[in-house]
Amino acid sequence: xxxxDVGGVTKRFAGLTALDNVDLKxxxxxxxxxxxxxxxxxxxxxxxxxxxxxPDRGSVVFDGHGLVPLQPYxxxxxxxxxxxxxxxxxxxxSLLDNVMVATFAARDGSYKLNLFEHPSRAGELRQFxxxxxxxxxxxxxxxxxxxxxxxxxxxxxxxxxxxxHRPRLLLLDEPTAGMSQTETHSTVELLRKIxxxxxxKIIIEHDMEVxxxxxxxxxxxxxxxxIADGPPAQIREDEAVQEAYLGGVHL
Amino acid sequence: MIAxxxxxxxxxxxxxxxxxxxxxIALPWIMPYIGGYRELATRILIWGIFAxxxxxxxGFTGYLSFGHAAFWGIGxxxxxxxxxxxxxxxxxxxxxxxAVATAVAILLGYLTLRRHGIYFAILTxxxxxxxxxxxxxxxxxxxxxxNGLTGIRTPELFGVKLDGDEMHYFVAxxxxxxxxxxxxxxxxxxxxxxxxxxxNETRLQSTGVNVYRYKVTAFAISxxxxxxxxxxxxxYETYVPTESLHWTTSGEVVIMSVIGxxxxxxxxxxxxxxxxxxxxxxxxxxxxxxxxxxxxxxxFVIFLPGGVMEGLQRLADWGRKRHESATEAEARGxxxxxxxxxTAPLRQRSQKG
Amino acid sequence: MDIGSxxxxxxxxxxxxxxxxxxxxxxxxxxxxxGVANFAHGALFVIGGYLGWxxxxxxxxWAAFILVPLILxxxxxxxxxxxxxxxxxxxxxxxxxVTFGLALVIQEILRWIFGGSTKPFPPPTWALIPVDIGIGxxxxxxxxxxxxxxxxxxxxxxxxxxxxxxxxxxxxMHDPEMLRFLGINVTARFTLVFGFGALLAGIAGVIGGPTTxxxxxxGMAMLVPSFLVVVIGGMGSLPxxxxxxxxxxxxxxxxxLLYPPISxxxxxxxxxxxxLWRPRGxxxxxxVMG
Numbered sequence: 001x002x003x004x005d006v007g008g009v010t011k012r013f014a015g016l017t018a019l020d021n022v023d024l025k026x027x028x029x030x031x032x033x034x035x036x037x038x039x040x041x042x043x044x045x046x047x048x049x050x051x052x053x054x055p056d057r058g059s060v061v062f063d064g065h066g067l068v069p070l071q072p073y074x075x076x077x078x079x080x081x082x083x084x085x086x087x088x089x090x091x092x093x094s095l096l097d098n099v100m101v102a103t104f105a106a107r108d109g110s111y112k113l114n115l116f117e118h119p120s121r122a123g124e125l126r127q128f129x130x131x132x133x134x135x136x137x138x139x140x141x142x143x144x145x146x147x148x149x150x151x152x153x154x155x156x157x158x159x160x161x162x163x164x165h166r167p168r169l170l171l172l173d174e175p176t177a178g179m180s181q182t183e184t185h186s187t188v189e190l191l192r193k194i195x196x197x198x199x200x201k202i203i204i205e206h207d208m209e210v211x212x213x214x215x216x217x218x219x220x221x222x223x224x225x226x227i228a229d230g231p232p233a234q235i236r237e238d239e240a241v242q243e244a245y246l247g248g249v250h251l
Numbered sequence: 252m253i254a255x256x257x258x259x260x261x262x263x264x265x266x267x268x269x270x271x272x273x274x275x276i277a278l279p280w281i282m283p284y285i286g287g288y289r290e291l292a293t294r295i296l297i298w299g300i301f302a303x304x305x306x307x308x309x310g311f312t313g314y315l316s317f318g319h320a321a322f323w324g325i326g327x328x329x330x331x332x333x334x335x336x337x338x339x340x341x342x343x344x345x346x347x348x349x350a351v352a353t354a355v356a357i358l359l360g361y362l363t364l365r366r367h368g369i370y371f372a373i374l375t376x377x378x379x380x381x382x383x384x385x386x387x388x389x390x391x392x393x394x395x396x397x398n399g400l401t402g403i404r405t406p407e408l409f410g411v412k413l414d415g416d417e418m419h420y421f422v423a424x425x426x427x428x429x430x431x432x433x434x435x436x437x438x439x440x441x442x443x444x445x446x447x448x449x450x451n452e453t454r455l456q457s458t459g460v461n462v463y464r465y466k467v468t469a470f471a472i473s474x475x476x477x478x479x480x481x482x483x484x485x486x487y488e489t490y491v492p493t494e495s496l497h498w499t500t501s502g503e504v505v506i507m508s509v510i511g512x513x514x515x516x517x518x519x520x521x522x523x524x525x526x527x528x529x530x531x532x533x534x535x536x537x538x539x540x541x542x543x544x545x546x547x548x549x550x551f552v553i554f555l556p557g558g559v560m561e562g563l564q565r566l567a568d569w570g571r572k573r574h575e576s577a578t579e580a581e582a583r584g585x586x587x588x589x590x591x592x593x594t595a596p597l598r599q600r601s602q603k604g
Numbered sequence: 605m606d607i608g609s610x611x612x613x614x615x616x617x618x619x620x621x622x623x624x625x626x627x628x629x630x631x632x633x634x635x636x637x638x639g640v641a642n643f644a645h646g647a648l649f650v651i652g653g654y655l656g657w658x659x660x661x662x663x664x665x666w667a668a669f670i671l672v673p674l675i676l677x678x679x680x681x682x683x684x685x686x687x688x689x690x691x692x693x694x695x696x697x698x699x700x701x702v703t704f705g706l707a708l709v710i711q712e713i714l715r716w717i718f719g720g721s722t723k724p725f726p727p728p729t730w731a732l733i734p735v736d737i738g739i740g741x742x743x744x745x746x747x748x749x750x751x752x753x754x755x756x757x758x759x760x761x762x763x764x765x766x767x768x769x770x771x772x773x774x775x776x777m778h779d780p781e782m783l784r785f786l787g788i789n790v791t792a793r794f795t796l797v798f799g800f801g802a803l804l805a806g807i808a809g810v811i812g813g814p815t816t817x818x819x820x821x822x823g824m825a826m827l828v829p830s831f832l833v834v835v836i837g838g839m840g841s842l843p844x845x846x847x848x849x850x851x852x853x854x855x856x857x858x859x860x861l862l863y864p865p866i867s868x869x870x871x872x873x874x875x876x877x878x879x880l881w882r883p884r885g886x887x888x889x890x891x892v893m894g
Contacts, residue, residue, distance in 0.1 A: 073460055092449070101444065101455065115472075
C-alpha cells in the first residue's frame with residue numbers, strides 16, 4: 001500500500017481550477033517529484049497535503065489517516081514535514097533553538113503544559129538537535145540568531161527543523177530555487193544522504209537535472225491536471241509532457 | 252537577554268534571586284531618600300507583578316493586549332468583595348480573586364486569540380470595557396457602582412494585620428515568587444514555544460505545534476499574574492475603585508512595559524518603577540503629568556521601542572566597543588584616540604552572547 | 605409600550621448607529637488601505653467635537669459644519685506625514701502603540717486647553733424643538749444626523765466607484781500588493797486616505813458632539829464601540845461597517861427602552877455573540893485580514 005494516497009482532489013479559487021481531480025500515489029521509501037510549468041497547481045497540491053488549504057473535493061490518506069479534516073499541526077504530528085519555497089524559520093531564535101522547537105514538539109506532541117521544566121533536563125534532546133544541525137552542515141554559530149544566515153543556510157536550517165521531527169514523509173518545495181551552482185550541488189548531495197535513510201520524499205522542482213538525478217518516480221501537473229506519471233525514463237519520453245513544456249525545456 | 256537567562260546556572264540563579272529579595276525588601280527604606288514615600292515601594296511591586304505577567308504574553312508571543320484591566324479589576328473586585336462580606340483572611344481572598352481572574356482570562360483568550368494581532372488588540376480592549384460598564388451599572392449591587400468597593404477591612408495573615416511594613420513584606424514575598432516562576436517559564440520548553448510564536452507562527456504550525464492552545468495558555472498565565480496583582484492592590488488599598496477595570500489601567504501596564512522594555516521580564520518591572528516614581532515626583536509640581544507620561548511613552552515607541560533595557564544594552568555595546576577599540580589602539584600604539592571603532596562582526600558578537 | 609414610541613426609539617437607534625458608522629468608516633478605510641488600526645481615531649472625533657463647540661459658539665453652527673471637517677482633514681494629513689508614515693514598515697505592535705500614544709497625548713492636550721469638564725455643545729435651537737413626523741414628535745437634530753450620514757455614505761460610494769482616487773483605495777483594500785503594480789504614487793494617496801478618515805471623524809464630532817457631550821475621554825468611549833463595529837462588520841468591509849453600525853445603534857437604543865442598565869454593555873454582548881458565530885465578522889473575507 002502507498003504511504004500517501006491522494007484521490008480525486010479538486011480545488012477552485014474564484015473561477016480558476018487550481019487542482020482538477022488529481023490522483024497521486026507515493027510509495028514508502030520513494031523520492032517522488034512533482035513537476036510542471038508555473039501555475040500548474042504544484043504548490044496548491046502541497047498546501048492541500050499539509051492542511052493549509054482544504055480541497056473542495058477528494059481525499060488525502062497518509063498511512064491510513066484521512067488528512068483533509070486535520071489541522072496543519074496534526075498532519076505534521078503524523079509525520080509529514082514541509083520545507084517551504086522561501087525558507088520559513090524562526091529568524092529571532094538561535095540555530096539551536098530553531099531545532100529545539102522541533103525536538104520538543106516531537107517529544108511532547110502538539111501541546112504540553114510543561115511550564116517549569118529546567119533546561120538541564122533537555123540535555124539529550126539538545127545533543128540530538130546539535131547532531132541534526134551537523135547533519136545538514138550547520139555546525140558553527142549554534143547560538144547565533146537564525147536571521148543572520150545566508151539564504152542557502154536558512155534552507156538547510158529549515159531542513160534540520162523538519163528532520164528533527166523524524167518525519168516519514170518530507171515535502172520539499174523547490175529546494176534549490178535561487179541557489180548558486182555550488183549550493184545546488186551540495187543541496188542535492190544532502191538530499192541524497194537523507195534518501196539513504198529511507199525517508200519518503202515529495203519534491204517540487206524546476207531544475208530538471210536535480211529532478212532526474214534524485215527521483216524514483218515523477219508526476220507531471222499541467223493546468224491542475226495530472227498529465228503523466230511514471231518512472232523518470234518514461235516521463236522523459238512522454239509526448240504530452242514535451243507538449244506541456246512547449247518544447248522550452250529538453251528533458 | 253532571554254538567551255542569557257536560559258543559560259544561567261542554578262548557582263547564578265540563586266544569587267540573582269537573593270539580590271532581588273534584598274532589593275525588594277529594602278525598597279521602602281530607599282524611597283524617602285529619593286523623593287518617594289514608603290508605601291510607594293509596595294505599589295511599585297504590585298504593578299511590577301502586573302507588568303511581569305503581561306510580558307509573558309506580550310513580550311514573548313508578540314500579542315499586544317489592551318484589556319488586562321479586566322483581570323486586574325476582576326481580581327481586585329473578587330478579593331475585595333470577600334474581605335468586605337466574609338472575613339479578613341488574606342490568602343483566601345487572593346485565591347478567590349486569582350481563580351476568577353484566570354478563569355475569565357481563559358474564556359476571553361479563546362474568544363480573542365483566533366486571529367492576528369490587530370484584531371486581538373481591539374477585542375481585548377473591547378471586552379475589558381464590557382466588564383467596566385458591567386461593573387458600573389448592571390452589577391452595581393455587588394460592585395458599588397461609581398463608588399467602587401469601599402470600607403474593606405484590613406486583611407490578616409495568620410492573625411497578623413497586613414498594614415504598612417507587614418503589607419510590604421507580604422507583597423514582596425509574592426513578587427519574589429512571581430519573578431521566580433516567570434524566569435522558570437521563560438527557560439522552559441513552553442517559553443521557547445512562546446518565543447517561536449512571536450518569531451514565525453507558520454513555521455510553528457508546520458512543526459506540529461498547536462499554536463492556538465499555547466497562545467491561550469500564555470494569555471491565561473498573564474491573566475493570572477494580572478489577577479494576583481489586582482487582588483494585592485485591593486488588599487493594599489482596602490478599596491477597589493472603578494478605574495481598576497477601566498482601559499486606562501490596561502494602558503498603564505502597556506506604557507510601563509514599553510518604557511521598561513518588552514520581552515525582558517525585568518524590564519517591565521523597572522518600567523513600573525519608573526512610571527510610578529515619576530508620577531509621584533512630577534505630580535507635585537505639574538498638573539500635566541498624564542501629558543508628560545504620554546509624551547515619554549511616544550518617545551520610546553518612536554525612538555527606542557525596546558525601552559530602557561534596549562537603551563542599557565546599546566550603552567553597554569557602545570562602552571564595550573569603545574573599550575575594545577581603545578585596547579586595540581593601545582596595542583598598535585599608533586592609532587589616534589577617538590578613531591571610529593571597527594564594527595564587531597555579528598557572528599563574533601553572537602558567539603559571546 | 606406602543607408602536608409609536610418603539611418606532612421613535614428605532615429612529616434614535618439609527619441616529620446612534622449613524623455616528624458609529626461615520627467613525628467606523630474612517631477606521632475601516634484607514635485600516636483597509638494603510639493596514640493601520642488607528643487607535644487615535646476617537647481622539648480625532650473629540651477634536652472635531654471641541655472645534656465644533658468653539659466655532660459654533662463664536663461664529664455659528666454652519667461655519668462649524670464646513671470648517672471642522674476641513675481642519676480635521678488638515679490634521680489628518682499632518683499626522684500621517686509627520687508620524688504615521690514612519691510606521692508602515694514597523695511591526696504591527698508598534699503601529700498600535702504609536703496610535704495609542706497619540707490618542708493619549710491628544711486627550712491630555714485637550715484636557716489642558718479646555719479642562720476636564722463636559723462642554724455644553726447645543727445644536728441650533730430650531731433643531732431642538734421636536735416636530736411631528738407622523739409617528740410622534742421628534743427632535744429634528746437627530747433626523748439631520750441620519751440624513752447627513754446617508755449623504756456621506758452615498759458620496760463615499762460615488763467617490764470610491766467613479767474616481768481614480770477611489771480606484772486606488774479599492775485596489776488597496778482588496779489587495780495591498782496590487783497597488784505596487786499599478787505604478788501610482790501610493791504615498792500621496794495614503795496621505796489622502798488618512799486625511800479623509802480624519803475628515804469623517806470630524807463630521808462625526810461636529811454633528812454627533814451635541815448628542816454625546818464633549819469631554820476629553822469621550823474619544824475612547826466612542827472609539828471602542830466603533831472598533832467593534834469595524835470588527836463585526838468584517839475588518840476592511842465598508843458595507844459591513846454600515847450594517848454593523850446600524851445594528852449596534854439599534855441594540856443600544858432598544859436596551860435603553862427595555863432595560864437601561866445594560867445599555868452600555870449591550871454592544872459587547874452583541875459583538876461577542878456575532879464573533880462566536882462568525883469569527884471573521886459579518887462581511888469578513890480571508891483576503892483582507894489574512
